[in-house]
Amino acid sequence: MMPNKKRMNKYIAGALVALAFTACKLPEVAIKNEKQTVPGAYAAGATADTLNSATIKWKQYFKDPYLAAIIDTALVNNQELNITLQEIEVSKNEIRARKGEYLPFVGLQGGAGVDKVSRNTPAGALEHNIEIVPGKENPEPIGDYKIGAYASWEADIWGKLHNAKRAAVSRYLSTVEGKNFMVTNLIAEIADSYYELLALDNQLAIVKQNISIQTNALEIVKLQKEATRVTELAVKRFQAQVLNTQSLQYDIQQKITETENRINYLAGRYPQHVERSQDAFLDIATQDAQTGLPSQLLANRPDIKQAELDLAAAKLDVKSAKARFYPSIGISAGIGYQAFDPKYFIKTPQSLMYSIAGDLMAPLVNRNAIKATYYSANNKQVQAVYNYQKTVLNAYVEVVNQLNKINNLKQSFDYKSKEVDALTQSINISNDLFMSARADYMEVLLTQRDALESRFDLIETKMQQMSAMVNVYRALGGGWN
Incomplete structure (x- = not known):
């Protein structure tokens, strides 16, 4: 598995270099x-x-x-x-x-909703094997509440x-x-x-x-x-x-x-x-x-x-x-609280959620x-x-x-x-x-x-x-x- 993973990383790095090289080839114009x-x-x-x-x-x-x-x-x-x-x-x-x-775009986000998944999916099976309320079957559907801040930024390199x-x-x-x-x-x-x-x-x-x-x-x-x-x-x-x-x-x-x-x-x-x-x-x-x-x-x-x-x-x-x-580099991040019941919002770190991601994109x-x-x-x-x-x-x-x-x-x-x-x-x-x-x-x-x-x-x-x-x-x- 490790050789395959190294080989995969090598292919990805090579692809990024080729991507950047191709993107840098500009058409000729008269000045x-x-x-x-x-x-x-x-x-x-x-x-x-x-x-x-x-x-x-x-x-x-x-x-x-x-x-x-x-x-x-x-x-x-x-x-x-x-x-x-x-x-x-x-x-x-x-x-x-x-x-x-x-400049980074920063905002607040809140939401509420319900989610009913199929019992034949991994999420549905996991959902029904864990007792959310001790001694009782998990409720259907399960609520989903969240609130937090998010940000996105394009690095202007x-x-x-x-x-x-x-x-x-x-x-x-x-x-x-x-x-x-x-x-x-x-x-x-x-x-x-x-x-x-x-x-x-x-x-x-x-x-x-x-x-x-x-x-x-x-x-x-x-x-x-x-x-x-x-x-x-x-x-x-x-x-x-x-x-x-x-x-x-x-x-x-x-x-x-x-x-x-x-x-x-x-x-x-x-x-x-x-x-x-x-x-x-x-x-x-x-x-x-x-x-x-x-x-x-x-x-x-x-x-x-x-x-x-x-x-x-x-x-x-x-x-x-x-x-x-x-190539352009984008960075996005978010932090907040998420729970199936609003009374669990104050529980940290159990209800804490966060994310950070970056992406590299160039026209090919x-x-x-x-x-x-x-x-x-x-x-x-x-x-x-x-x-x-x-x-x-x-x-x-x-x-x-x-x-x-x-x-x-x-x-x-x-x-x-x-x-x-x-x-x-x-x-x-x-x-x-x-x-x-x-x-x-x-x-x-x-x-x-x-x-x-x-x-x-x-x-x-x-x-x-x-x-x-x-x-x-x-x-x-x-x-x-």
């Missing part, structure tokens, strides 16, 4: 390098400057008190932001769940459960960065809409001013018609221009309403009047943007940090999936499900690398675009300001020439129309300047801190 370098500057020949507007608090960058009040309200009431905050709590709970997986927990931590931090990115975009969108609202206010003021000028010109033309200096055609053309400008103001008023409601929606409140600055829009000073070094984007942009954390989580998922190919045949999980984890890791590289590239391009936009709009604004000055002067000149019969009414009308369009274009350019100032701050990663 993508995530290294992403950025240029040393945003423009060729630009000097290195470590000052960065992204480090400025948004209340210092946007100094308008009315705008600051709207942003403060939005950071509390915005529904999308509050939804994201709940997603962060969900991710935090996922960490708790993953952490609990590699390959780091499968720890890596899953670390991946959950990375995803939790990723949701935090996602919230920061949402805050950055929310502040930028509110500021952009606010400056658009100021621009519309100024356009409406210009329209009303032009209505007054054109109405006066219409009265003059009517007087000249009575003096037979012009015909009814001139009167109708001037009248048509006044009507066209009057209709324009209602288009602007509708845009004002929609822009106000967009701001109210972002602030999480119902439509209402938006308090805003009454200062001249064209006189608002733009905030100078300090871009710093492109490498600072990696630390300042929440979306880049989010993509980096997603990549870290994907790498940990690969390690966790890889560990499923290795039909590992397709594990392979599929492993391949998917690697594919998602490669996908996360590309997403990280794309996010870095997009951030760099956004900053370069906004910097060039700021510079080009500055030049455009200067030229359009001169155009407005020239056309404003031409209105007076055309009116004087018309009064002295040295110009016809069409020249006056065209001059007034061109002057109105040029002032609208100047306001539009100023609004784009303010928008570029907002967007370069967002592109640099400012606003969330």
